[in-house]
Amino acid sequence: MRRTTTARVLIGLAGVAAGLSLASCSVGGGSGPAGNLAGAGASFPAAIYQRWFQELAGQGVRANYQSVGSGAGVRQFTAGTVDFAASDAPMKEDEIAKVSRGVLQIPMTAGAIAVAYNNAGCDLKLSQQQLADIFLGKITNYSQLGCADKKITVVHRSDGSGTTYNFTKHLAAISDAWKNGPGTSKTVAWPTGVGAKGNEGVAAQLNQVEGGLGYVESAYVKGKLQAAALTNGSGQVVKPTSASESEALASIDLGPDLIGGNPNPMKGYPIVTFTWILAYQNGNGAKADLLKKAFNFMLSEQAQAQAPALGYVTMPAPVIEKAKAAVAKIGS
CATH class of the missing domain: 3.40.190.10 (Periplasmic binding protein-like II)
Known part of the structure; x- marks a missing residue:
């Protein structure tokens, strides 16, 4: 049987409203930087992202994520109007060339x-x-x-x-x-x-x-x-x-750039994909540490363990390790 309806219920797809100004205090028992982040992009991972962002709010990270589709998310990311974006299709070289701040494509969940x-x-x-x-x-x-x-x-x-x-x-x-x-x-x-x-x-x-x-x-x-x-x-x-x-x-080799896929696997259900957070490598200013805090939480064992109940797939440990290494490259 597929997961139950209650397990797949979509939580808070309207977005989590931003409400804190940047600060370096601890909020709701969290520690480290606190403040606001704005993101936009794929609707594919929106349900699990909103769950994670609700939990991050208690740690001082208020993320307003707009589920507008991968195409619109990439456009906003390229224009620099968001702090991060999300896409189910990796950016191509010609798209990356338009982003002067550098692009990190970080696998965050799968489904x-x-x-x-x-x-x-x-x-x-x-x-x-x-x-x-x-x-x-x-x-x-x-x-x-x-x-x-x-x-x-x-x-x-x-x-x-x-x-x-x-x-x-x-x-x-x-x-x-x-x-x-x-x-x-x-x-x-x-x-x-x-x-x-x-x-x-x-x-x-x-x-x-x-x-x-x-x-x-x-x-x-x-x-x-x-x-x-x-x-x-x-x-x-x-x-x-x-x-x-x-x-x-398990049949997907992400490769060194973490963007691989397999459109017709020999084993298992045949249409699966990772989905990526798009982050700027440079020019994040004071938000660099806030972005790292958010993404490292999303890659944590606690967060990844929630994936199956929400209709997603927990990422393999080697992929999580490589994703965390990419997060570490986010600079101010």
């Missing part, structure tokens, strides 16, 4: 992208061909997938999205028609379906539309939604669970 659908009584088990054909608009009815007659309404992201980037990377890896057609990007020309903003928006739309089918981070599969079983690179048909996601995640 799966589920194919969620609203059709009670239908237990979807999709081949790779079927998955691609649904989003190519070639399969339009659940009867073509072994369920009762019902129209499929595809729901996709309308905003620039790292979730879309990773989902379309998988589609391109399993389908030449997708690879040579819509392709891989944070935004693509969808052959079918209706758009919604953010993982939150897609999940809400799917819950409202009988027969709806779309892609969301697994933590958003709740209410009327179910997650389809998908076929991995070795032909196994797998549902997203903590165990199957962790198994697939």
Whole structure:
């Protein structure tokens, strides 16, 4: 069984309001620097980030995180209007070149992208061909997938999205028609379906539309939604669970820059990804220590242990170690 609804409940997605000015006192039992941080970006990790930021508030770190999508987060980060950003797709070299303060891309959590659908009584088990054909608009009815007659309404992201980037990377890896057609990007020309903003928006739309089918981070599969079983690179048909996601995640080699991925793993659930905090390497001023305090807490054993209950995957210890080394590079 997938995690319970209560375990996946999305906490405080409107953001945690900033309320403390920069100071170096201890607040609520916390120690070290205290103050405000502003961040924006991916909706994929928003649920767990908001939980962590609620806990950090008691330690004097007030973080206002806006779940606006990876594309918008990268734009705000590039413009220098936030203290940090978040993205499910690593920044490319040409994007990094636009940031004069230097860029650190720090893996912070991980999860799966589920194919969620609203059709009670239908237990979807999709081949790779079927998955691609649904989003190519070639399969339009659940009867073509072994369920009762019902129209499929595809729901996709309308905003620039790292979730879309990773989902379309998988589609391109399993389908030449997708690879040579819509392709891989944070935004693509969808052959079918209706758009919604953010993982939150897609999940809400799917819950409202009988027969709806779309892609969301697994933590958003709740209410009327179910997650389809998908076929991995070795032909196994797998549902997203903590165990199957962790198994697939273990196949990812992040590399020296900590930005690797695997769009079609041979083991486990086939669509998994890390998600990254984007930090400035230099020019952080007095907020450098505040950023380090926040990110080191997020990488702590206490924080990472919360991931499965919220619909995410606890990162492997070697990845956490490398991520902490990247955090140490944040300079004033």
